[in-house]
Amino acid sequence: MDTRNPLFALMVERSNTAPKRLVAPGPTHEQLQLIFSAAAQAPDHGRIRPWRFVLVPSHKREDLGQAFVQALQMRDIQAGPAQLQAAYEKAFRAPCLMLAVLDKAPTQAEIETSERLISLGCAVQNMLLMAQTLRLGSGITSGKAMNAPSLRSLFQLTEHEQGVCFLNFGTVSTTKPARSRPVVEEFVSSL
Amino acid sequence: MDTRNPLFALMVERSNTAPKRLVAPGPTHEQLQLIFSAAAQAPDHGRIRPWRFVLVPSHKREDLGQAFVQALQMRDIQAGPAQLQAAYEKAFRAPCLMLAVLDKAPTQAEIETSERLISLGCAVQNMLLMAQTLRLGSGITSGKAMNAPSLRSLFQLTEHEQGVCFLNFGTVSTTKPARSRPVVEEFVSSL
Numbered sequence: 001m002d003t004r005n006p007l008f009a010l011m012v013e014r015s016n017t018a019p020k021r022l023v024a025p026g027p028t029h030e031q032l033q034l035i036f037s038a039a040a041q042a043p044d045h046g047r048i049r050p051w052r053f054v055l056v057p058s059h060k061r062e063d064l065g066q067a068f069v070q071a072l073q074m075r076d077i078q079a080g081p082a083q084l085q086a087a088y089e090k091a092f093r094a095p096c097l098m099l100a101v102l103d104k105a106p107t108q109a110e111i112e113t114s115e116r117l118i119s120l121g122c123a124v125q126n127m128l129l130m131a132q133t134l135r136l137g138s139g140i141t142s143g144k145a146m147n148a149p150s151l152r153s154l155f156q157l158t159e160h161e162q163g164v165c166f167l168n169f170g171t172v173s174t175t176k177p178a179r180s181r182p183v184v185e186e187f188v189s190s191l
Numbered sequence: 192m193d194t195r196n197p198l199f200a201l202m203v204e205r206s207n208t209a210p211k212r213l214v215a216p217g218p219t220h221e222q223l224q225l226i227f228s229a230a231a232q233a234p235d236h237g238r239i240r241p242w243r244f245v246l247v248p249s250h251k252r253e254d255l256g257q258a259f260v261q262a263l264q265m266r267d268i269q270a271g272p273a274q275l276q277a278a279y280e281k282a283f284r285a286p287c288l289m290l291a292v293l294d295k296a297p298t299q300a301e302i303e304t305s306e307r308l309i310s311l312g313c314a315v316q317n318m319l320l321m322a323q324t325l326r327l328g329s330g331i332t333s334g335k336a337m338n339a340p341s342l343r344s345l346f347q348l349t350e351h352e353q354g355v356c357f358l359n360f361g362t363v364s365t366t367k368p369a370r371s372r373p374v375v376e377e378f379v380s381s382l
Contacts, residue, residue: 007201007324008225011232011317034199036375041202042316043331044373052378060382102305114293114355115333117305121312122319125233126202129320133198140234142306154382164305182235184227187243191251191345 010132015179017137019093022170026095031134035169038130042123046109050116051123053167054155056097063154065091071148087145094139094168100124105160120164127167137172140165201323206370208328210284213361217286222325226360229321233314237300241307242314244358245346247288254345256282262339278336285330285359291315296351311355318358328363331356 027035036053044050056064065088072079072087079087091097102120104113124140131138142165145151151163218226227244235241247255256279263270263278270278282288293311295304315331322329333356336342342354 005225005321005324007198007320008229008232010198011229011321014232016234033375034196036379038199038202040372040375040378041199041205043207043319045331045333049373049378052380055379055381057381063382112333114308114353117308118312118315118331118355121309121314122316123312124309125313125316128234128313129198130196130202133196140236140309142236142303162305164309181231182240184224184231187231187240188227188246189243190246190248191254 010129012178012181014128014132014138015176017139017168017172017176019090019097019139019141019168019170021173021176022094022137022139022168023173024095024171026170027131027134027136031136032096032169034134035127035130038126039123042119042126044119045115046107046111048103048107048109048111048116050103050107050111051120052101052103054099054101056091056099061091061097064097065089067091067148067150067154068145070150071145074148074150075144090141094170096169098167099155100164100167101155101157102162102164103160104162105158117164124165124167131169136169139168141168142166201320203369203372205319205323205329206367208330208359208363208367210281210288210330210332210359210361212364213285213328213330213359214364215286215362217361218322218325218327222327223287223360225325226318226321229317230314233310233317235310236306237298237302239294239298239300239302239307241294241298241302242311242355243292243294245290245292247282247290252282252288256280258282258339258341258345259336261341262336265339265341266335281332285361287360289358290346291355291358292346292348293353293355294351295353296349308355315356315358322360327360330359332359333357
């Protein structure tokens with residue numbers, strides 16, 4: 001493994017940071033532009049750009065918190081105050097929060113959903129790596145609320161759109177031990 | 192846009208190369224290990240590693256060509272000799288060819304298919320960027336043959352696995368003009 005390769009070193013040092021460990025300062029406007037510009041370089045078969053991102057600024061976190069609460073109430077009528085509070089608080093972590101949205105609308109070039117998700121995954125990885133090179137931490141979150149009516153409504157998703165995950169960016173408050181990664185032999189074979 | 196950022200420059204200079212324009216030499220053994228090691232650094236919620244890669248070495252290209260032919264015959268009984276020949280020849284391009292396989296088997300941590308595809312997309316982007324930094328070209332290919340019985344059988348995919356795309360690596364024979372990329376404002380909004 002060539003640790004003299006700076007790109008590889010960057011990939012290795014990036015790891016997921018839970019939103020509660022992502023604190024201010026978040027990315028500056030310029031850094032955020034660079035993170036999105038990185039996303040724009042993802043492979044995109046048929047040039048359909050089957051994804052978009054919706055930022056959740058500070059003054060909309062309250063709305064997101066309420067949407068999380070409604071989503072929980074809808075799927076668990078028995079959810080108690082502590083659970084509802086926890087769902088609500090999820091909206092207030094990480095200084096920079098956005099929803100990654102997949103577009104599944106039919107296009108002239110027939111690009112399957114799986115390929116569209118690969119394109120989005122490529123865009124996401126570009127964003128995570130860009131954040132890392134800017135010395136910002138990042139975390140991906142998702143969960144059962146992702147496509148609840150309350151969230152779909154808040155983010156004004158069209159019928160063909162799907163909320164895939166939230167991306168969180170900020171300054172890492174406390175680091176965790178490096179996580180182990182799969183060994184190449186585990187996932188590569190040859191015909 | 193900060194062009195002094197070397198990571199961004201790398202992302203911009205990478206673009207898809209059609210397999211017919213990827214020629215020998217392909218990646219060395221060491222380079223290929225580094226490309227796969229890059230894949231291993233992808234986000235992987237629940238640590239389930241929901242993907243694997245299967246290389247198609249030179250002596251198996253013939254088998255792949257036959258599988259492409261069978262796949263075409265199965266979906267188009269009227270396919271003529273020229274079409275069948277074209278399908279066959281697709282197996283012989285790019286010095287380094289592999290299938291990216293998604294694993295959808297249920298796991299203890301419930302990770303949805305969309306999240307698994309995001310993880311695979313992240314792994315793929317790491318591989319493409321690593322190839323680029325090694326001065327190798329890369330291309331993603333897919334198509335209707337992807338999950339034809341003949342291909343599933345050749346790659347010994349389990350019932351829970353799905354062939355998502357082929358990855359091609361090699362030396363770029365002829366470059367094409369830089370492709371245009373989406374503008375950030377097109378795909379970013381705020382609540």
